[in-house]
Amino acid sequence: MNFLESLKTAIQSIKINKMRSFLTMLGIIIGISSVITMSSIGKGGQENITGDLKKGGYGKFNITVDKTDENFRWKYLLDEDIIKKLKDSGKFKEVSPKISTNFGLKIGNNPRKEMMMFDVTTPDYENINKVEILYGRNFLPIEYEEGEKIITIDNITAQNLFGNSRNALGEKIDLSKGRNGINYSYKIVGVFKNPLEQMSKMMGGKRIPRFGRIPLNTYQKLFDSQGTGYTSLILEAKDPEQLAETMLDAKEILGNMIDDSELYDINVENNGASSFDNILTTLNIFVTFVAGISLFVGGIGVMNIMLVSVVERTKEIGIRKAIGATDYDILSQFLMESVILTGIGGILGVVFGIIFGLGIGYIIGIFPIFSIFTITISMLISMGIGILFGVTPAKKAAKLNPIDALRTE
Known part of the structure; x- marks a missing residue:
């Protein structure tokens, strides 16, 4: 099975289980949107407070x-x-x-x-x-x-x-x-x-x-x-x-x-702008880090759902192995599913993060500052989580004995 076939199979599997796929992505969406929202509001508030002071010196x-x-x-x-x-x-x-x-x-x-x-x-x-x-x-x-x-x-x-x-x-x-x-x-x-x-x-x-x-x-x-x-x-x-x-x-x-x-x-x-700016920068990093913890919580959710998926699809895995699918084919399919889910979740998280940042900034009177670096890192972390937390379920699926898998009801 080549790359395109694995990708197509992974997408079909995600479409079949729409609700489960959405719940899997939800943790990633919440995590990334939290990071982007907190980071943008923090940077915007920091600039509002210290901007004039910096200019003064x-x-x-x-x-x-x-x-x-x-x-x-x-x-x-x-x-x-x-x-x-x-x-x-x-x-x-x-x-x-x-x-x-x-x-x-x-x-x-x-x-x-x-x-x-x-x-x-x-x-x-x-x-x-x-x-x-x-x-x-x-x-x-x-x-x-x-x-x-x-x-x-x-x-x-x-x-x-x-x-x-x-x-x-x-x-x-x-x-x-x-x-x-x-x-x-x-x-x-x-x-x-x-x-x-x-x-x-x-x-x-x-x-x-x-x-x-x-x-x-x-x-x-x-x-x-x-x-x-x-x-x-x-x-x-x-x-x-x-x-x-x-x-x-x-x-x-x-x-x-x-x-x-x-x-x-x-x-x-x-x-006082420099020292005060350093304090606010440290506080902003800390708040963003705390928000980022939800990303790892979302990653654990991805692994949990994928493990459940392996159990549910044990017989399917056995059939595919019986007709010639290799361990690599099974591994790559499950990894792709995991990466696609976290990737889509990451994109939606960025969109919602920008929307929430603008909305909250409007309410509290702070213009949020969105960092391309933060958005890029959030997306890379999201994709990394898909790989990191998708490896265990993918390996478990790849190592299934086809005879034992076919016996599963």
């Missing part, structure tokens, strides 16, 4: 003065002269002071203040660390220069304070440096997307930090009147692919301006 680096060094003096703070020198060099796309500070946020008549994180911003900083303005606008050039008492806040904070993000525009909130400082009233001119919004959705919206931005001149007028300098700068390379060389250029410029440039640390911008 790409091609950017910090210059920070080490205030703990015994040689540190206040004259070594990073000042406007250094910023101007870095900009004038033409080697950097943007250069800006980097200041993040906590403000006490007073809500209504409640004497207790909540803490809110603010980035002190400049036009360069807005280009380096972009946010998506949802309502209103960003700061105007004249507002940066004159130090207007205006701010932008994130949409989750705006919704919590005013019931609706759009309603926050034009409203004023009282902020103070620290919990017990003097309150100053600030007008909200824009609402931007909270960088942790997707994480907020996945965690039920609880304990998500509040974020805001305030112009540098406004901050200095009210809270940093001395203006002695900055402890940190953030820079963006013109070509992100040349980040290492750009960092060396910054080091060289500092060395030409300052006699003790070793006081300055130059490091790639790290906003």
Whole structure:
């Protein structure tokens, strides 16, 4: 019996026992669809959470003065002269002071203040660390220069304070440096997307930090009147692919301006995206692995059904052997049946996995990301299961003695 005859015989056998064939495939369908669904939702959720954070650190680096060094003096703070020198060099796309500070946020008549994180911003900083303005606008050039008492806040904070993000525009909130400082009233001119919004959705919206931005001149007028300098700068390379060389250029410029440039640390911008992304990747692999266990359960189901099939078709096997079928012919037929069943189950599993992924993603607000690698591996595993778990029943069928098989009723 040649390959085509074995294939034809296997297909006919599957057609004759449609219900049994469907039940055999069901475990594989469930297993592969589970793997693809969980993997796509996991990757989509991971990208939603870390996508904006990754963009925020790409091609950017910090210059920070080490205030703990015994040689540190206040004259070594990073000042406007250094910023101007870095900009004038033409080697950097943007250069800006980097200041993040906590403000006490007073809500209504409640004497207790909540803490809110603010980035002190400049036009360069807005280009380096972009946010998506949802309502209103960003700061105007004249507002940066004159130090207007205006701010932008994130949409989750705006919704919590005013019931609706759009309603926050034009409203004023009282902020103070620290919990017990003097309150100053600030007008909200824009609402931007909270960088942790997707994480907020996945965690039920609880304990998500509040974020805001305030112009540098406004901050200095009210809270940093001395203006002695900055402890940190953030820079963006013109070509992100040349980040290492750009960092060396910054080091060289500092060395030409300052006699003790070793006081300055130059490091790639790290906003936590990398480590958080690694955690989510590990979690996604674990969840996908757990879903993949159902594939092996389905494989055991294939072996079980095929063993039952061997028992039911013992007399048929005896007749075929009596008219000249070899052990190889019987082995190949049963193996083909097993591979065809798992192969069809694999294809249906992929289809249902994509459908379920899209459906669940739509419901929970996550765009699933389907991996060709995952789909290909799932299909290969499916076919492998057909071979692996089909070998035992196939060998059992092939080794049947034709005389004993013909006696079976």
